[in-house]
Amino acid sequence: MKLSDLSIGQSGVIKKIHAKEPLKSKLLSMGITRGEKVKVLKHTLAKNTFDIEVGNSSIALREEEAAQIEVEKV
Amino acid sequence: MKEIKIALVGQPNVGKSHLINSISGATLHVGNFSGVTVEKKEVEFERSGYKIKLIDLPGTYSLHPYTPEEKVTKDYLLNEEYDLILNVIDSNQLEKNLTFTWQLADLGRAMVVAFNMYDEYARQGGNIDTDKFFNLTNIRAQNVSAKEKFGLEELFEKVVCAYEERNIPKVYYSEIIEEEIENLKEKIKECGFTKRFVAIRLLEDDEDIYKIVHEKPWYSEILDVLKAAKERLRVEYDEDDTKTVMFEERFALSKGVVTQIAKKAKKETVTEKIDKILIHPVLGLPIFLFIMWAIFQATFNLGSIPMDYIDASFGAFGEWVGGLLPEGVVKDAVVNGVIPAVGAVVMFLPNILILYLGINLLEQTGYMARAAYVMDGVLKRFGLQGRAFIPLVSGFGCSVPAYMAARTLKNPKDRLITMLVIGFMSCGARLPIYVLLVSAFFAPEIQGNVMFAIYIGGALMGLIVAKILRMVLFKGEPEPFVMELPKYRFPKLKAILFDLWIKTKMYLKKAGTFIATASLIIWFLSSYPVNEKELSKIPKSQQQTYVLEHSYLAQIGKAINPVFEPLGFSWRETVSIISGLAAKEVVVSTMAVLYNTPESDETSKELIETIRKNISFATAVAIILIIMFYSPCLAAMGTFWAEVPQWQWRIFYTIYPNVFAYIAALIGVGLIKAFS
Incomplete structure (x- = not known):
């Protein structure tokens, strides 16, 4: 499933990043890599923007970007 | 050494x-x-x-x-x-x-x-x-x-x-990667970097290194080895590209090293708790708007407290200097030209410092990134992205760093749109003009809100223009929005005070040099030529007004004035507005010189009274509208030109805000006339 399909408070393990370069490198360099655990901390009312937790940092990204991150719900 | x-x-x-x-x-x-x-x-x-x-x-x-x-x-x-x-x-x-x-x-x-x-x-x-x-x-x-x-x-x-x-790092990757690095190193000849570095960067598709290597005679010899190496890594790591392989490899290495050198800390949860409220799905936006509103209220209300003192000091200083200087041109220039003008500008220093303090606090505490998160949905509707929020808010302080902050936007189209509308975020230097006119024409209870409306109105108009630019000139999707939300931190008092001190110093320096010179020029242009023969014929109390009305400045102003006549401007307002293209502070200092008639007692607070008597409400609104939208100061324009190499955008940027401002002022005046 996609990261953008998770609800607030749910977590998943990253399976694959489908984004194209250079966005892919950007995501990878921020610690969004295969095998890492992500948690959706918050999203805006219309689910436009997400606040996710990866490692020890929290990262804001849009629904479009979150949809390019494949996760397995845990 | x-x-x-x-x-x-x-x-x-x-x-x-x-x-x-x-x-x-x-x-x-x-x-x-x-x-x-x-x-x-x-x-x-x-x-x-x-x-x-x-x-x-x-x-x-x-x-x-x-x-x-x-x-x-x-x-x-x-x-x-x-x-x-x-x-x-x-x-x-x-x-x-x-x-x-x-x-x-x-x-x-x-x-x-x-x-x-x-x-x-x-x-x-x-x-x-x-x-x-x-x-x-x-x-x-x-x-x-x-x-x-x-x-x-x-x-x-x-x-x-x-x-x-000479401690050179010894960091090694896993065996497969190291083997391929060694294979490549054999083929790489001299190129200014270490062979190891070039090998690694080639493995992870670094275009900059590719370009350098591409020029080398030995380039063709490495191609086969490189291709085979990348193929092997892709298969071994089960990834589509070797760049990702290297990222994962380094991440794994980090984890390995961290387990050996570090004892893990407990997770800090304060940030998460604060964020539960500040970027709450429903409350986030109202909280953000409230914070911005509070900053502008403080700017106006707290900032007005020291005004009287600064005003009184400059009045006293002017009298003291006047007593020291002999009668004549120099005394006139200093006492009537420079001191009141500089005083009128310095008077607004507290307002500007409070506004800077507010923006600084947003930045230092880490809230600015949250604001970008909260605003992303809104900005997206206008064809921008959340990250554009930071240059836009910096624009409320000063356009120059705001243009530079736009560098954090990757996509050139996004950057250009953002930069084209930064000028609509009223900068700190425009604040004195607003304060002056708002104090003169609005009831004290609503002044803070009028100020907020001016700033929000400018910002909203900027967003609408951004949307239009996106639809007409820059078709295409906005760039992706990915941004780290740093932990909340207590701002460091020393750093903030230091920053404010620098701002104060720069502001006073500008007031003492640039503004003083500008007001001296304005004073000179407004005091000459003097026709002694004509002057002797009219009563003494009207002489100064007579000189002003026939001065060089009046002649210039009157020549341009037909353009601004539909807005109800006299040549005084016209000259003030145009002088603002040099620096926005000059608008107020110019007004101080031009309205410094014998009836007023030459102190800055009096300027508000004089303005109220001399300008109609509709004209005041027109001035505010023009200040909100027309070109920023020369320094800001210079920065934009330095940042944007394309001539067509430079020219567009130099012209369109002025046309926009003029039309906005026309509509404003028209509306006021229609409803009064």
Whole structure:
């Protein structure tokens, strides 16, 4: 499933990043890599923007970007 | 004395600039990187018999740059001369930060690591063994806290040590990758970098290195080896591209090293708790608007308190100087021209400082990134992205740094749109004009709200223009929005006071030099020529008015005035507005000179009264509208020109705000006339 399909408070393990370069490198360099655990901390009312937790940092990204991150719900 | 030149690098939000500010006995130079307007901070100080020079490079997540600013860092690291790399790391985010450290290590240069924010990490029960880190990587490291000023002296001892012993990092990847690096190294000949570095960068598709290697005669010989190597890595790691393989490899290496050197800290949860409220799905936006509203209220209400004192001081100062100088032109110029004008500008210093303080606090506490998150949905509707919020808000302080802040936007279209509307965010220098006119024409209870409306109105109009630009001139999708939300931090009082002090100094300097000169010129142009014969015929009390009405300035103003006549401007307003193109502060100082008629007693607070008597409400609104939208000052325009190389956009930028402002003012005046 996609990261953008998770609800607030749910977590998943990253399976694959489908984004194209250079966005892919950007995501990878921020610690969004295969095998890492992500948690959706918050999203805006219309689910436009997400606040996710990866490692020890929290990262804001849009629904479009979150949809390019494949996760397995845990 | 021998100099050690150090490239200071790190990911964003690791407290690099904080570290620079905490070095004792250091002198700071601020300049630009050659060819670009990214701020370049250089710090110099002496330690252990060396002159140490730190070059602060823009924060970057990796050596695969994403924004133009990150590119500056990479270009510097690849092309410039330096002796050592000092890599700053946030101890609370070891794994992520170390992935960048390994990339730097590949460069094969002497290197030292500073584990910054160690105080927080240790307080949560964390611990880093820097000796072990040195044993594993041959990189000397030191735990430091820029905030609590510990470890800094030891850090520079290690820097000197690493410099003298030339501690080149020894960081190795897994066997397969190392094998392929060795295979490639055999084929790589001289090219200015270490063979290892070139091999690694080729493996991970670094285009900059590709370009360099492409020119070399031995390029064709490596192609087969490179292709085979990449193929092997893709298969072994089950990934589509080798860039990802290398990212994963470095991440795994980080994890391995961290388990050996660090005792994990408990998770800090304060930020999460604060965020539960501040970026709440429903409450987030109203809270954001409330914070902005509060800043503008404070700017206006608190800022007006010291006004009377400043005003009185300048009045007294003028009288004192007047008493010292002999009667004549010089006295006239100083007492009637320069002092009231400079006073009128200085009077607004408290307002400006409060506004800066507000923006500074948003930045330092980490709320600014949240605001970008909260606003992203709104900005997206206008064809922008959340990150554009930061340059836009900086625009409320000053357009010059705002244009530079737009560099964090990667996509050139997004950047240009943002830069084209930054001018609609009213900068601090425009504040005095608003304060003057709003104080003169609106009831005290609603003045704060009128100010807020002016700022919000300008910002909204900017967004609408951005949307139009996006639809008409810059078709296409906005760039992706990915942004780290840094931890909340208590702002550091010293840093904030220092910043405000710098702002005060710059403002006063500008008032004392540029504004004083401008008002002297305005005074001269408004006091000459004097026709003594004509003058003697009219009563003394009307003489000054007569001179002004026949001055050079009046002639110039009257020549241009037909353009502004539909707005109800007299030549005085016309001249004031046009002088604002040099700097917005000049508008108020010009008004101070032009309305300095004998009836007023020459003090700044009186200016408000004089303005009320001389300008109609509709004209005041027209002035406000023009100030809101027309071209910013010369310094800002210069910055835009430096940042945007295309002529068509430079010309567009120089013309369209003025047309827009004029039309807006016409509509404003029309509406007021229709409803009154």
